[in-house]
Amino acid sequence: MDTTLPGRPRLPMRARLATTVGGAAATVSRLAGKGDGSVIGGVISLRLEPDLLSLLAAGRQVVLVTGTNGKTTTTRLITAALSVLGQPIASNVYGANMEAGLTSALSRAPDAPLAVLETDEKYIPPVIKATQPKVVVLLNLSRDQMDRAAEIWMLARRWREALAAAPDCRVVANADDPLVAWAASAASTVTWVAAGQRWREDSWCCPNCGAHLLREGDEWTCRECGNRRPPVSWVLSDGNVVDPAGQSQPLGLALPGRANASNAVIALAVAEAFGVGVDSALAKMRGVTSVAGRYTQVQRRGTEIRLLLAKNPAGWLEALDVMVPAPVPVLLAVNAQTPDGRDTSWLWDVDYRRLRGRPVLVGGERRLDLAVRLEADDVAFRLVDSIDDAVDAAHSPRLEVLANYTAFQQYRAVVGRTE
Amino acid sequence: MRLVWIYPDLLSTYGDRGNLLVLERRARLRGLPVEVVEVNSDQRVPLDGDIYLMGGGEDLPQVLATRRLQADGGLHEAVRQGAVLFAVCAGYQMLGTEFGGADGQPLPGLGLLDISSGRGERRGVGEILADVDPALGVPRLTGFENHQGVTRLGGDVKPLARVVTGVGNGDGTEGAHSGRVLGTYLHGPALVRNPGLADLLLTWAAGQQLPPLPPQAEELALRLRDERLAAVPAQ
Structure with missing residues (x-):
């Protein structure tokens, strides 16, 4: 095996200073509860040493x-x-x-x-x-x-x-x-x-x-x-x-x-x-079971919820394939904040007909866009205001959740981070 | 009612399929028999469609699609025979006499609308509201635009709408229409958020007024429309 790895060269002084200051900023940001701090830390470091x-x-x-x-x-x-x-x-x-x-x-x-x-x-x-x-x-x-x-x-x-x-x-x-x-x-x-x-x-x-x-x-x-x-x-x-x-x-x-x-x-x-x-x-x-909260299974009010994240039509298509089949209910959730992309038109590029005949719940800030899309595919659904609302409406031991980026983060904040 | 979708292999981005699905649904709900034909860029454009649809596309696909439609000639013939043509974004620009190519250079368009497009200074991205030409009898448009095109209208077309919020053609107007050819920069998709526009196209194609839809069939679409209209601060 090629395990002989080269030694790391010592960083120049300014670069060392930049990483130290950036690291400190990341720690402050993390302690303030603003994510993991890696972006702010990196931004500050790069300003000192491009x-x-x-x-x-x-x-x-x-x-x-x-x-x-x-x-x-x-x-x-x-x-x-x-x-x-x-x-x-x-x-x-x-x-x-x-x-x-x-x-x-x-x-x-x-x-x-x-x-x-x-x-x-x-x-x-x-x-x-x-x-x-x-x-x-x-x-x-x-x-x-x-x-x-x-x-x-x-x-x-x-x-x-x-x-x-x-x-x-x-x-x-x-x-x-x-x-x-x-x-x-x-x-x-x-x-x-x-x-x-x-x-x-x-x-x-x-x-x-x-x-x-x-x-x-x-x-x-x-x-x-x-x-x-x-x-x-x-x-x-x-x-x-x-x-x-x-x-x-x-x-x-x-x-x-x-x-x-x-x-x-x-x-x-x-x-x-x-x-x-x-x-x-x-x-x-094989030991990797969940990645940054994706595929995580959590218990909520007696329902086992699995969270899937997908951000675009190709991702949604793959995620719909992954879902446990009917009769397990599905919650689909869409937001259109800046990280999601503010144009929801992409919802029309996904084929939802495979969801016909299973319980479908629709949430997120742009749930009406998704509702009109499902209606066009003759998929019956119910609108929900929150993940707890969905759990109550699903009334099932299991619930599959597919959400785009910020909708996923919002649900995760409610059901709790498990890693 | 024959709906022909032109080149989904080259001109389909931003949910362009939505316009097709909405026309199909609204025709069926009124009992009109509907046939959908998807024509790829290696196939001939049929002459017997009632409504032709063209979507958005990147620079290179836009150039290729224009070249092929010009060589095929089917779309020109169908429009000459009175077919309805609805085009969005890249498709809209292609209908004109000229549009900007991949490096901004002017390229000849299909010449089906008296418009010409070039590249603007900055990209227009965001929600757009526009008030439709009163002659068309369609309520205020809501959509999402995402383009860097600037379109000048010639004397043989009328603006589709006047921009309330957003960029549109770049001169305060949005889209263009002439006869039964209508183009717009609006995604969203446009016919999803503006069922009145979808019905205008269906009415043109049917050649007669269409019966109204049962209220429950439109309820969600109208709620979405109201939400989108309210989400944008009108200036």
Whole structure:
């Protein structure tokens, strides 16, 4: 195993001062009850030393994880897999994934030779430049919070340019997402993973030339320019991972759903780049049961509630797949605050017809938008004002909850943080 | 009633499917038989649709879709024969004589509306309210806009509405219409939040006044509409 990790160079004086001051600010913010403090700490540190991210990353083996969905969970799974190496790992476990959050994660773990960093998909080009990562993970690209996010074809083009300028970095990419594959193909070394693609509404056309793609099963081919799905070395197949040697075994994750199985196979491909084998990596990954409150099960007034977070149409589609089937009731909740995206139009991109015939409750600040959407799909539902209202209305031993970002945080604040 | 959705593979973002679903539902509730046709960019545009829908899209898909619709010619022929055309955002800009390409350079549009669009200084993002051309008999529009386009109206079109709050075309007007072709920057989706606009299109296509919907079939849509109208401080 490649466990000989380089020593960390000593930080210059100004950088050391910056991390100390930033760390103090983070502590104050945390004690004041304002989140985990990583953003404010990072912002202050960066003001004192603008090159801090680059200085802090120097000499570490860095993994950057990006994509529209699954960043937080995949980061957690990779961190679990790499724990086999027995070395400290720096990671932004709370999902603060822009420059300040990354800086903060690295300065909290000054001696960690490894870093696994979830990175916002819009900001990854400068982060690649600053951290010179060993591995970049590209999960997927789909429409998300479009009132503030960049358009995804443009994002793919920026990824492509950033990877072309980073010849020493290995990319682990989902070959089943044509936009991701097009972006990754600019890199010098790519490990292709057949991680699947449930949501296809953003990739019917060739990212290279724009022609309508021919799609048969998992294969995709452009008849105009010849762009096609690259040959894969890792495969997700019915809950099993097939490794490059052709060995198949069940993933056996505690985390539910196809999307997490997909994240896990990608994590295994990353682990291999660090010399960590499938068996030992899986043993650690199976121990991950909840990620930043997602998939958490809590008891509330005698009802067992499971909380799922999804923020965009692709995420909702995957989450609806994960839900325990009828007759267990479902609470869907939508807000449209700034972190959620203020445009609720995306609700119309999701197909809800599979919810017909099961008890559906609708909450959140924008519940009327969702109500009108469900009505159009002939899904019967009841409006609720709070999670307790939903628990009472559900009148069931179990309740599945799917909420977007701030709606999820609000419910979590009520039912209690369990980690 | 034949509803034709143009190029969902290129022109579908921001819940554009919602406009199709609302037209379908409101036609069915009135007992009109409805057929929905989704036409991808590698297929011919049928000539026998009653209402054609075009949605939003990113810069590159917008350019590609324009090129293909121009080469196909089916949409032009259908509009010549009197079909209804409703286009949103990128789709709206494409209908004009000119729009801004991926790098802002002017590109020829479909020429189905006498408008021309370019790129503005800043992106217009947020809730929008606009009062509709009184000739159309549709109440105040509510929507969500998200575009950097500035659209100038020529002499052969009328503004769809006057902006109360928001950006719209950039000169105080929003959208444009001429004959049975109507374009707007509004998402939300537009026909979800503005059932009156959906009924206008259905009335044009049916060629006659439509019976009102039973109140319970509209109750939620009207509550949503009221909530959205009240959520924006009118200036």
